[in-house]
Amino acid sequence: MSxxxxxxxxxxxxxxxxxxxxxxxxxxxxxMSIELMFNAVNLTLVAMGRWLVPFAVQEQLSTVLTGxxxxxxxxxxxxxxxxxxxxxxxxxxxxxxxxxLTDAATMRH
Amino acid sequence: MWFEDAVFWxxxxxxxxxxxxxxxxxxxxxxxxxxxLVFIAVxxxxxxxxxxxxAVVQVLIYVxxxxxxxxxxxxxxxxxxxxxxPNRLQVPAAFIATLLLVMMVATVVTTDxxxxxxxxxxxxxxxxxxxxxxIPDAARLTAAGLTADEVTDVQTGGLADLLIGEFVLPFExxxxxxxxxxxxxxxxxxxxGR
Numbered sequence: 396m397s398x399x400x401x402x403x404x405x406x407x408x409x410x411x412x413x414x415x416x417x418x419x420x421x422x423x424x425x426x427m428s429i430e431l432m433f434n435a436v437n438l439t440l441v442a443m444g445r446w447l448v449p450f451a452v453q454e455q456l457s458t459v460l461t462g463x464x465x466x467x468x469x470x471x472x473x474x475x476x477x478x479x480x481x482x483x484x485x486x487x488x489x490x491x492x493x494x495x496l497t498d499a500a501t502m503r504h
Numbered sequence: 505m506w507f508e509d510a511v512f513w514x515x516x517x518x519x520x521x522x523x524x525x526x527x528x529x530x531x532x533x534x535x536x537x538x539x540x541l542v543f544i545a546v547x548x549x550x551x552x553x554x555x556x557x558x559a560v561v562q563v564l565i566y567v568x569x570x571x572x573x574x575x576x577x578x579x580x581x582x583x584x585x586x587x588x589x590p591n592r593l594q595v596p597a598a599f600i601a602t603l604l605l606v607m608m609v610a611t612v613v614t615t616d617x618x619x620x621x622x623x624x625x626x627x628x629x630x631x632x633x634x635x636x637x638x639i640p641d642a643a644r645l646t647a648a649g650l651t652a653d654e655v656t657d658v659q660t661g662g663l664a665d666l667l668i669g670e671f672v673l674p675f676e677x678x679x680x681x682x683x684x685x686x687x688x689x690x691x692x693x694x695x696x697g698r
Contacts, residue, residue, distance in 0.1 A: 396512040396552065402612045404516045404549075408523050408542075410605040415527035417597035420589050423532060423577050427539050430570065431523050434546045437558075445553040447617065463555050464666050470558075470565055471678045475685035477570050481577045482692035488581045497591060 401442040409435035422487065422494040426480045433473045437466045512552060519545035532578045540571035557663055
């Protein structure tokens with residue numbers, strides 16, 4: 396386990412999520428892929444905070460946790476995003492009777 | 505050390521195979537179960553990286569809330585006949601994702617990382633990261649090789665201290681965002697004219 400291997404694992408998960416977000420038709424599957432990408436970014440941030448610290452702040456030990464603070468914010472934003480995203484899914488499902496993104500591409504009812 | 509490595513590779517295989525499953529499995533219900541498996545594996549990575557607080561938050565929020573929301577959404581809107589079908593962009597999407605992956609891996613491999621271990625700071629960072637959950641014993645910190653000043657720094661530091669100290673402005677902005685998201689979710693769920 397090293398910084399490089401952790402970053403590569405996160406990159407693989409991110410690219411799988413990117414493929415899923417671009418190539419799926421189902422609204423919910425696209426949201427799941429976006430969650431995968433959020434998780435990969437969190438992994439990268441925590442790994443950077445675990446193994447690297449900016450040279451200027453090495454003297455102050457509490458700044459070691461900066462990466463984790465960023466990850467906490469990302470988790471919060473992801474939770475808000477998923478609550479609203481699923482609300483939109485239900486709104487689209489009510490008007491279109493399907494959760495297919497190609498049906499919903501016009502964005503009007 | 506070999507134990508950490510073994511756990512890391514097991515978690516890596518579980519996380520990557522799980523995410524491939526999320527993207528490719530046709531049944532959306534199974535995809536959301538696989539998604540919670542990936543979330544748990546990422547929580548395991550957090551524990552490996554001494555971020556225990558984040559691991560707990562990961563399991564509580566992602567597995568406890570987001571995965572359950574996904575399962576509800578799948579059950580309420582299920583397109584049983586079609587499932588998780590691909591669209592016409594499949595080939596360009598695979599091309600773009602592979603290209604990005606190659607670029608990122610090349611960057612990671614060629615960059616000369618100056619890690620904390622190289623700077624002799626690994627032990628200190630480990631001690632500071634324990635701060636995410638509790639206040640450590642001063643005697644143990646001294647035994648770990650910290651000077652008196654560093655001991656006070658570690659004992660006053662921690663995730664909560666950073667959140668309501670240095671990062672107080674983003675913290676308040678995020679609370680406003682959550683309020684806006686709650687109101688927006690209510691407005692979306694209520695629909696028009698009712």
